[in-house]
Amino acid sequence: MIYTAILLKKRVIVYSSRLEQLQEVVRSLPLFIWHRKNWSILRPYVSLSDKEIEELSSLGTYVAGFTDQNVQGREDLYDLYVNGTKYFYFY
Numbered sequence: 001m002i003y004t005a006i007l008l009k010k011r012v013i014v015y016s017s018r019l020e021q022l023q024e025v026v027r028s029l030p031l032f033i034w035h036r037k038n039w040s041i042l043r044p045y046v047s048l049s050d051k052e053i054e055e056l057s058s059l060g061t062y063v064a065g066f067t068d069q070n071v072q073g074r075e076d077l078y079d080l081y082v083n084g085t086k087y088f089y090f091y
Contacts, residue, residue, distance in 0.1 A: 003032045005080040009061040013077060016084035019045065019067055025084045026065040053077070 005012050006029060014029075016022035026044045030037050043064040046052050048071060056064055056077065064077075065084075072081060 001080060002029060002082065006030065006033050006063065010079035011061065011077065012063045012080045012082065013071055014063065014065045014082045014084045015067070015069065015071055016065070017067060017069070018085070022065040022067060022084055025082075026063055029063050048074070 002012065012029070014022060014026050016025065023044045026042055030039055030042065041059075041062050043056060043059075043062055046056055046064045046066055048066070048068050053074075056062060071077065072083075
């Protein structure tokens with residue numbers, strides 16, 4: 001699903017309670033689309049402040065990382081929600 005979302009230029013939100021893990025996951029996602037490698041769509045850490053949400057919404061296509069669990073309830077911000085804490089394990 002992640003591959004398809006990035007290929008189709010959708011809005012992807014990644015949540016993790018750990019900032020270090022979040023940044024590693026977000027940074028690696030453009031590698032799924034090896035021929036495109038568009039690093040400009042990445043926003044490794046975003047808060048739910050009005051200013052940052054406004055900027056994010058104006059982008060259209062993005063992969064954004066959040067440490068605030070409340071982002072899951074903001075369905076207007078994403079086409080795909082990835083729970084990095086649940087699905088990605090880093091030691």
